[in-house]
Amino acid sequence: MPKRVDHAERRTEIAEALVRASGRLGLHAVGMRDVAAEAGVSLRLVQYYFESKEKLLLFGLRHVAERFGQRVAARVRAAGDDPGPRAVVEALLWAALPTDEESRVFHHLYTAYAVLAVTDETLAAQPYIKEPDTAEATVTKLLTRAATDGQLRPGADPQAEAISLLxxxxxxGTSVLVGQRSAESAAAVLSYHLDRIFLTPAGRARTQPAQKP
Amino acid sequence: MPKRVDHAERRTEIAEALVRASGRLGLHAVGMRDVAAEAGVSLRLVQYYFESKEKLLLFGLRHVAERFGQRVAARVRAAGDDPGPRAVVEALLWAALPTDEESRVFHHLYTAYAVLAVTDETLAAQPYIKEPDTAEATVTKLLTRAATDGQLRPGADPQAEAISLLxxxxxxGTSVLVGQRSAESAAAVLSYHLDRIFLTPAGRARTQPAQKP
DNA sequence: TCGTTCGTGATACGAACGTATCACGACTAT
DNA sequence: ATAGTCGTGATACGTTCGTATCACGAACGA
Structure with a gap:
C-alpha cells in the first residue's frame, strides 16, 4: 500500500488556496481551476483530493472556522496571564473584527457561506454555522463571572449582553467589510458598550483610547 | 414612435420575479432563464428590458432597497400618530427583523449583495449599500430627541446607541436568517436593550411582552 | 523482481450560462 | 396607406464550469 504524500496536509494546502482565491475573487466566482492555479497544482489534483466541489467547500468552511477559532484563542491568550473578564471579552471581540487581511477574508467567507446556507441545506446542516453558539456561551460565562465579582452594572443580564455584543x-464587522465604516470606529462602538456594561473601565491592555465613531 | 407597454412597470415586474427566484434559489444560483420563467415571460424579454444581467441585478438591488424602505416607513406610521421615540425606534427595528417571508427575502438578498460588493466594485459603488447610513441618522435623531426630553438614561450617547442598535x-437578523435563533428571541434581545437605554419602558404598541432569549 | 496501487497530467464531455442573431406581427406617425 | 420602429419569440453561439476518462511514472509489498 504505497503512500507517498500526506493527504491531510495536501488537503489543507488546497483549502488555503481556496481561501486565498475566494478572498480575491469572491466565493461565488471561484472555481476548481482557480483553486488549482492558486495552489500551484493541476486541476486533476484538486479533484483527486476533494472528489467534488461541494466537498471542497465544506472542508474549506471547516478550515476557515478552525483557523479563526485559533486566532481568537491566541489573541485571548495574548491578553495576559489572568486578565479581568472585560479584557478577555475585549480581546475576543477585537479579534473578531475585520481589522487585517486575515480577519477580512474570514468575515467575507463566513458571510458568503451563511448566505449559501440559507438555500443550501447541506451547508445549513454543518455545525460551523452554529459556532457563534460557542462564542455566546464563552462570553456569557465571562459576564456571569464578572457579575458575581461585582464588576457588572446592576440589572445587566449576562446572556442578553453576550448575545448583544456578538x-x-x-x-x-459586515459594515466594516463593505467599507461603510472603519474598523476603528467599530471598535470604538464596542468600547462604548463595554463601558456601559462593566463597572470597571480599566483592564484593557494595549488598546488605543476609544474615540468617537 | 409607438409605445405600447409601460417599460418601468415591466422592469418592476421582472425585478420582482428576480427577487422571488433569488429568495428560492439564492442569488448566486439564479440565472436569466430562472427570472424569465418566474416572471412568466421569455428569456428574450428579460434581455430586452435589461440589456445585461449586471443591470438586472443593479436594478433589483435598488428595487429591494426601495421596497424595504417603504415597508419600514409603513410600520413606523402604523405605530401611531405621535408615538414616543422609543415606539418609533422599536417599530423600525422590528420591521427590519426577518420575521416574515418578505423581510426574510430582503435580508437574504441584501446580505448576498453585500457579499458581492466586497469583490465587485460596481456593486460597492451603489449608494444602496450605504442606506444604513440613512437609518443611522434617523435613529440618532430619535434618540437625540429622547435625550433632550429626558427619556434617555444619563450618559447614553445617541449616535453610539443608534449605531449599536442597528x-x-x-x-x-443574520442569525435568524440562518436558523440559529428565532425571530422572537432576537426581538427579545432588542427589547432588553431598549429597556437599558430608555428611561420610560412604556410606549410600545401591540408588542408581545419581551421574553428571555 | 514484479505486480499492484498511488499520484499525477492531459484532455475530453455534457450541461448551463450570458449573450447575440434573425424573423415577424403590431402599432403609430405621417 | 404605408413606412418605420417597437415588442416578442425561437434559436444559435461561444465560453466556462464541474466532472469524467485515459494514460503513465513511481514506489512499495510480495
Missing part, C-alpha cells in the same frame, strides 16, 4: 460585532 | 439588528 450580534453587534457581527453587524459592525 | 448593528445588533443586522447581526441578529
Amino acid at each position: 450580534a453587534m460585532s457581527a453587524g459592525l | 448593528a445588533m439588528s443586522a447581526g441578529l
Whole structure:
C-alpha cells in the first residue's frame, strides 16, 4: 500500500488556496481551476483530493472556522496571564473584527457561506454555522463571572449582553467589510458598550483610547 | 414612435420575479432563464428590458432597497400618530427583523449583495449599500430627541446607541436568517436593550411582552 | 523482481450560462 | 396607406464550469 504524500496536509494546502482565491475573487466566482492555479497544482489534483466541489467547500468552511477559532484563542491568550473578564471579552471581540487581511477574508467567507446556507441545506446542516453558539456561551460565562465579582452594572443580564455584543460585532464587522465604516470606529462602538456594561473601565491592555465613531 | 407597454412597470415586474427566484434559489444560483420563467415571460424579454444581467441585478438591488424602505416607513406610521421615540425606534427595528417571508427575502438578498460588493466594485459603488447610513441618522435623531426630553438614561450617547442598535439588528437578523435563533428571541434581545437605554419602558404598541432569549 | 496501487497530467464531455442573431406581427406617425 | 420602429419569440453561439476518462511514472509489498 504505497503512500507517498500526506493527504491531510495536501488537503489543507488546497483549502488555503481556496481561501486565498475566494478572498480575491469572491466565493461565488471561484472555481476548481482557480483553486488549482492558486495552489500551484493541476486541476486533476484538486479533484483527486476533494472528489467534488461541494466537498471542497465544506472542508474549506471547516478550515476557515478552525483557523479563526485559533486566532481568537491566541489573541485571548495574548491578553495576559489572568486578565479581568472585560479584557478577555475585549480581546475576543477585537479579534473578531475585520481589522487585517486575515480577519477580512474570514468575515467575507463566513458571510458568503451563511448566505449559501440559507438555500443550501447541506451547508445549513454543518455545525460551523452554529459556532457563534460557542462564542455566546464563552462570553456569557465571562459576564456571569464578572457579575458575581461585582464588576457588572446592576440589572445587566449576562446572556442578553453576550448575545448583544456578538450580534453587534457581527453587524459592525459586515459594515466594516463593505467599507461603510472603519474598523476603528467599530471598535470604538464596542468600547462604548463595554463601558456601559462593566463597572470597571480599566483592564484593557494595549488598546488605543476609544474615540468617537 | 409607438409605445405600447409601460417599460418601468415591466422592469418592476421582472425585478420582482428576480427577487422571488433569488429568495428560492439564492442569488448566486439564479440565472436569466430562472427570472424569465418566474416572471412568466421569455428569456428574450428579460434581455430586452435589461440589456445585461449586471443591470438586472443593479436594478433589483435598488428595487429591494426601495421596497424595504417603504415597508419600514409603513410600520413606523402604523405605530401611531405621535408615538414616543422609543415606539418609533422599536417599530423600525422590528420591521427590519426577518420575521416574515418578505423581510426574510430582503435580508437574504441584501446580505448576498453585500457579499458581492466586497469583490465587485460596481456593486460597492451603489449608494444602496450605504442606506444604513440613512437609518443611522434617523435613529440618532430619535434618540437625540429622547435625550433632550429626558427619556434617555444619563450618559447614553445617541449616535453610539443608534449605531449599536442597528448593528445588533443586522447581526441578529443574520442569525435568524440562518436558523440559529428565532425571530422572537432576537426581538427579545432588542427589547432588553431598549429597556437599558430608555428611561420610560412604556410606549410600545401591540408588542408581545419581551421574553428571555 | 514484479505486480499492484498511488499520484499525477492531459484532455475530453455534457450541461448551463450570458449573450447575440434573425424573423415577424403590431402599432403609430405621417 | 404605408413606412418605420417597437415588442416578442425561437434559436444559435461561444465560453466556462464541474466532472469524467485515459494514460503513465513511481514506489512499495510480495
